[in-house]
Amino acid sequence: MADHTGKSAARRASKRIDTSSIKTTTLLSFVIFALFLVMVLWGLSNFFLSSFYERARSQEVIRTAETLETQFSQNRSSFGAVAMQTAGTNNIYIRIDTVDESLVFDGTREAQDSDAFEVDADRIKAKLASSATGIASETRHDSSDMRARLIYASYLTSGGSDSILCIIAPLYPDPVTVRILRDMLIYISFIVLVVALLLAFALSVRLSAPIEKLTRSATELSKGNHDVYFDGAGFTETKELARALNKASYEMEKTDFYQREIIANVSHDLKTPLTMIRSYAEKIIDITGDNPEKRNADLNVIISETEHLNKLVTDMLSVSNLQSNNIEMHMETFDLVKAAKSVYESFLALASSEGFEIHFHPCKPAYVVGDRTRMTQVMTNFVSNAVKYSGDNKFIDIRLSKSSKKVTFHCIDHGMGIPSEEIGHVWDKYYRTSANHERGIEGTGLGLAIVKGILNLHGARYGVESEEGKGSDFWFEMDTVRKPSAEEAEKKDG
């Protein structure tokens, strides 16, 4: 028991810190980035500050030397004051050696060993004497604390070659400045970390909000609620995902609707003949069994109802076979016009008994490669639909036309037509237009789905033009081939 509680607590904890969630990932990425930034800042300040400082300071000393040289040659009277100020502001030691005197302006902030400066100045003067450029400089590191200083010397032009300017500049930052810089770095690091955390939090919430919303809607959908709306507001990607999910949800709703419809239709279609069969069988047992004439009439009703049932089940099987590509085709070259004529003739009896006027408009023989039986099934389906849905106008045209390499079959009726918003669905399995539901016309919605499957297997083009209340034109088009020679035809027959 204790173990179970422990386990569930651990599970709860792991759920709380989901390392693969958008929130945690963004948060972690930002924190890692901020830490990296802080480390780079501290690294730079610790390892590169002194070399960077040394370079900048050396350049500054050269510039100061040039200013002092100009000042010395142009305004000697105020030189002392300027040199003193320059030494103070720049934290340097300046020494001027002329023939008569030696002037020292020590502006270095830390108490320096002036003897060491003297030694430095004498050494650089000796170096200047042997320099061809009139300038000498060197960097010295104190052996005790490894602090560096720049020692620089040049001739003062107006003072003749005996007048020498010598500057000594400490090349390490002022400890106070270093301390201030450190403090600033601490503040900057803190600010960077806080800003990174806030940004990461804001971004993760913004990123995960639309996804969480979509997940909630998807959960609702999985419970069978088709009224959910997927809202991916926020990002282009989530909006696209929401659009795709809305479409999928609409399609699921449609499929669900058709499936409910077909179960209702098929149960109805199966129940009616089964009831008939049962009641006629009972009638034979109870009443007409001894009367051969009446019994045969009742048995004929039973046979016709079983045929109806058989057709329904065969249609359902055909659709399922076509869908799973589990169908055997017997391809041959045959004349489509001749096959269409036989379909027309099979409807003639019905035409005369029920008052239909079916017209056949053939074209020249047109040979196609296909499964003759299945193509006959396609044409029969078109014509029987035309009969079923022609309403009071009982004129039907079967028309064939042939162009250079194509033959087209049209079955035209002048019946109820198909509403434009439903026309795209008539090829879907189990689809029946709303109008024929109201009229109670018998059907399963499987015929055109079978037709579509067969025509697709033949690579045929097909379609329907229809206008509500005016009629429909169902058509297909196939490639023609040359007429098989008598020899080929014979071989096939043999």
Ligand code: ADP
């Ligand atoms: P059904 O068994 O319902 O006839 P089909 O797949 O053959 O099934 O047809 C699908 C639906 O297409 C029919 O229910 C009907 O609404 C519509 N339809 C087919 N042919 C026509 C037509 N010639 N005129 C009007 N509607 C048609």
